[in-house]
Amino acid sequence: MLSLFDNGAPAPCPAPFNLAAYVLAEAETVPDRNALQIVRPTGAERWSYGKLAAAVRGTGTGLLALGLSPGDRVLLRLGNTVEFPILFLGAIAAGLVPVPTSSQLTAPEVAKIVAEIGPKLIAAGAGIALPDSPPCPVLDEAALAALRDNAPCDWQMGDPERLAYIIYTSGTSGNSRAVMHAHRAIWARRMMWDGWYGMTGADRILHAGAFNWTYTLGTGLMDPWTLGATALIPGAGVTPAQLPLLLKRFDATIFAAAPGVYRQMLREHPKLDLPKLRHGLSAGEKLPDTVRHAWQQATGTEVHEALGMSECSTFLSAAPGHPAPPGASGYPQQGRRIAVLGPDSAPVEIGTPGTLAVSDRDPGLFLGYLGAEDETRARFRGEWFVTGDTVSMAEDYAVTYLGRDDDMMNAGGYRVSPIEVETVVNRLDGVHESAAVEVTVKADATVIACFYTGEALDPAALSTHVAENLARYKQPRIFVHRDSLPKGANGKLLRRALRQDYEAQNDPA
Template sequence: MSELTLNIPTHYNFAAQIDQYAVDHPEQLAVYWENEAGEVHTLSYDRLRAASAQWANALTSLGVTRGDKVIVLVPRLVDTYPIYLGLMKVGAVVMPGSEMLRSKDIEYRANHAGAKAVIAHVNIIGEVEPVRGACPSLTTFVSVGGEQDGWSSYESLIHGQSTDFTAVETRTDEMAFLSYTSGTTGGPKGVIHTHGWPYVHQRIAATYWFDVQPGEMAWATAGPGWAKWVWSPFVAVLGKGGTAFVYAGRFSAEKYLELLSKHEIAVLCATPTEYRMIAKVDGLDRYKLAALRSACSAGEPLNREVIDTMEKYFGVVVRDGYGQTENSLLVGNFVGGTVRAGSMGLPCPGVHVGIIDEDGKEVPRGQVGDIAVDRQAPVLFKGYLNDAERTARAHRGDWYITGDQGKMDEDGYIWFEGRADDIIISSGYTIGPFEVEDALVQHPDVAECAAVSSPDADRGAIVKAFVVLKRPEQAGEAKVRELQEHVKNLTAPYKYPREIEFVDSLPKTTSGKIRRVELRASEKAKKTQSN
């Protein structure tokens, strides 16, 4: 599987590829959208081509052009697909942003990247407005889903525009996506992916792992604003000529099962947390997922019990996969291969993944080390924007260091052992302790704090904060709730600490650095004993 020849062209634009598919398959369904109320909206491939062309023409009229960086803050909409494609057509750099971002997050991204424009749903505009004046590079503001003073309306802008637009012939080494991911220190890192990245992703992850076939309906549950949305719902589905099923509603295991029973969904890609909740539903034999033939999972390790339950009731083996914002899929349990429950799987075709030591040398089979990728692998990012230091720290000789540790068995399967750093992965979200701590210490009652990963049966892990109060007598449930709301208001809500423990002091090194590793180990031991 390791041998794969990729004839990567010098010029490539994903949107141009989708336009050509639309010419050949104009009536095929590209997007099927449904909300909690049962309302349905659809886009054929021809309508997707036309709508993205109208948007590209509108962008051109606004002066948004090749190389301009554009923050996109839209939820699960039908329009999300033409919005992304239209930006790619003009050669702009897409900066995906979650609808959960707060003003501080948006300000940081805009100024760090020098973003020119922001496209935001009307429900999110309230987080942009307070920082408009603090983001001098932002000159273009477009609202989606309604009118807003001081903003151009997406719907009005595309009205009457030509449905023809020839995509810019971008080079494969030009920046196409700029996604932000958490770090252990400092602000989020801007991960650079080029136009060549979706070309490679289709030929590796979308082919050997995701596995949607032309004309099939595929449901990848990741939301816009995350690298995983670009991976699967966008590139892997459209790039393979599939139909993207989109559910714009809150997660409910029963609702997910109803939708899978109701629709001809052949491929499902969900998070381990979603699979775990589905597996807990009483009376699973009530649901007949007749069309489902392939299921995969990514974001964190998936436990064997869930895999066994899905196979028992629905006849599909959930295939785990492993990747990061910095790359496409690196390791996976592939279509037609032997799935080893609990294993991340085998390295992707054409990708050299190794388990290495501190000197950058591969360790013997069965020995734990750092999971690393050959720096020449075509799936890797091109560096962190404006951050040569952190880019350099991510490398060790000829390897990119993922930050995760694992071991490789005699047959080449890789088994996850844990994070090598302080990053917290909860329900598939990557959370840096710095972001949580930075928000907490802004509360007037907090003297100092530390945020760590704490094991959790449903979410894999949760954020737990250890807090030293200026006035210890204030400790209590009321203060816990107050601090949790404080964090939610300052940064994306998914980052808030689900548990807070008040302590008199924090463990530190002789130089005064907080030893999160000690707190993390204590949490792991505590949760293991309680189980």
């Protein structure tokens, strides 16, 4: 039996189609229902479906009135505020292409993105880094909020295959890649409703992430709105220790977060009284079994994990009606075509480790990397998009994650290329060579460590240098000076050897 899952293609995306119109369709039938509550211990800011749709469509009109045309790109440099999803959907409603980015990026990182995408407008929150000389108008949050008062724009309908938005992910070349997604990407997320969420329009889902994280945007906002559910998002400044209070006070029925948030909550609250909560959702990185078990003990509910990536969102998951067996992450969602490939690009036998791959027929698969056609083609083997994750598939199709088959790192749910980190460190005077590696520092906790040769430098100087050039989640937390770095016969850095050596000398148990 081969490691291949295929139970038929999903229903095709309707045409003509607009992602934002699809997400906010419930505003026509339940305009007074709560779509969004921004929750804090002191209370909540509420947005009805009618108010939200009016803000989105008014923003669309305002953007067009500024002289933008369908297809133009809008760069989002916004913090954890409601302006983020309103602008994202408002741009798409009007046929524009939003490009959300992490607020943690530095000015040099943003300048590189600006040069690549050529935005016609930048929306910027206070204190968030921008290029020194923006090549287009910059709209602050006050001006952005004023756009909501415009008359509603018409939905820009069209081919579901056309470009809807661009998000950034680290590439194996060391450069962050612009991932282009079609309008149909939101249609593909229907496979998550039963395959992961177990969510209906009656649910109240609290997502612990900030507005400007794509995990929050999809799982915490757009999917609940598509179903007519209520999205609960913690306001800026809410800490993980305060989340149990918000879960209980605002009657959350589903909780979504990255594993690190679960870990921090449990550290403060080993026992939680959440009578309305049915289950939790986890994505962004592998959920440690110890955290899963501790959550079960604390709440009496399960956490259902999902695997995915920026190029295809989540496509493997456990669900309330189909929990994962011990050690496994979950199952291919109904409607997906998934394989575990060997070196010959053919599916391996069941139980044999291989590379996880997604069929090019998947409606959630990206259109390609902007300006990187060769790298796009390199990610495919025939029909298969190769994820770079090493997994094994059981006879019942349960998939167990075994690790990366390259050296990509994971920092708080973000994939980080070691080459990107090393390029920055190597620019510092006195550094000859460096290697960035994800290391375990204690049970269930990893950080980025940087090993380097050359002069033994002051760790503070190293930290200052990377802070000026890399987003916080990309910055190494540990710097280790070495006389030399291990390499293979072909001269390639052996990052795995560095990790194993470090962990052997610094027992994380």
